[in-house]
Amino acid sequence: MSRKYKFRDPAGVYFVTFTVIRWLDVFTRREYRDIFMDSLRYCQKNKGLALYAYCIMSNHVHMIVSQHGERELQSTIRDMKKHTSKKIIYAISANERESRRDLLLWQFEKAGANNGNNEQYQFWQQHSHPIELNTEEKVYQRLDYIHENPVRAGIVLSPEEYLYSSAMNYAGMPEKLIDVILI
Numbered sequence: 001m002s003r004k005y006k007f008r009d010p011a012g013v014y015f016v017t018f019t020v021i022r023w024l025d026v027f028t029r030r031e032y033r034d035i036f037m038d039s040l041r042y043c044q045k046n047k048g049l050a051l052y053a054y055c056i057m058s059n060h061v062h063m064i065v066s067q068h069g070e071r072e073l074q075s076t077i078r079d080m081k082k083h084t085s086k087k088i089i090y091a092i093s094a095n096e097r098e099s100r101r102d103l104l105l106w107q108f109e110k111a112g113a114n115n116g117n118n119e120q121y122q123f124w125q126q127h128s129h130p131i132e133l134n135t136e137e138k139v140y141q142r143l144d145y146i147h148e149n150p151v152r153a154g155i156v157l158s159p160e161e162y163l164y165s166s167a168m169n170y171a172g173m174p175e176k177l178i179d180v181i182l183i
Contacts, residue, residue: 006130007072007073007074007130007132008132009132009134010067010072010073011066011067012066012073012132012133012134013052013064013065013066013132013133013134013139014064014065014066014073014130014131014132014133015062015063015064015130015131015133015138015142015146016062016063016064016065016077016128016129016130016131017060017061017062017063017128017129018060018061018063018081018124018125018128019059019060019124019125020059020060020123020124020125021107021108021111021122021123021124021125022107022111023059023060024059024104024107025058025059026058026059026088026092026104026123027056027057027058027059027061027164028058029098031091031095032088032091032092033056033164035084035087035088035091036056036061036084036088037056037164037177037178039080039083039084039087040054040080040178041178043076043079043080044178044179047071047076047079048067048068048069048070048071048076049065049067049068049073049076049080050065050066050067050068050181051063051064051065051166051178051179051180051181052064052065052066052143052166052180052181052182052183053142053143053146053147053166053170053180053183054146054164054165054166054178054180055146055147055149055150055162055164055165055166055167056164056165057149057150057153062142062145062146062149063146064133064139064142064143064146064183065077073130074130077128077130081123081124081128084123084124085121085122085123085124088123089105089108089121089123092104092105093105105121108121108122108123109121139183140183143170143183146165146166147159147165147166147167147170149165150162150165159171160173163175163177164177166178166180169182170182
C-alpha cells in the first residue's frame, strides 16, 4: 500500500472512501444503505467516530471523519467495514426478492477466495484511501466533492435533494438521516 494513504495523525480529519468490490451497485436498495447508516450511528455513539460529511452512492461511500477518545480511527474504520460487510452479505443472502442475489454472492465469494484476509466473502475493496484534510482548502474541496457526487451522477439536480448525504445537514433541512458535525 502506498505511504500516501495512511492514517498518520491520530487527531487528524480524513477523507475516506469505501468501495464495493468490482464497483458492484449494491446500495441501490434502501435496506443495504440503512445497514450502513445504522453502523455509522453505532460508531458515533459507541466508538468515538466524528462524522463531518458523507454520501452513499450505488457502489461506494465517501466520508469526512475523525476520531475522538482513545481509539484509533483506522480501528473504527476496520470494524465498520467488517461489520457492514457481514450484515449486508447476510441481508442479500436472506432476501428472496433480491434478483441479483446469486450473482452478488458469487462475486463476493470469488473476491474472498482471492484474498487471504477473508474467511469466505469480500464485500469492500481492501483499502479506504485515507487522505488527511490538513488545510481549510482541502476540507472544503472534499466537502463539495462529496455533496456534488449525486449531482454529477445525474441522480438529483441539487445536493440537498439526495437523501443519503450530509448535504441536507449543511442546507439546514430538518429531514436529515444522521447528525453530523458541521464544518
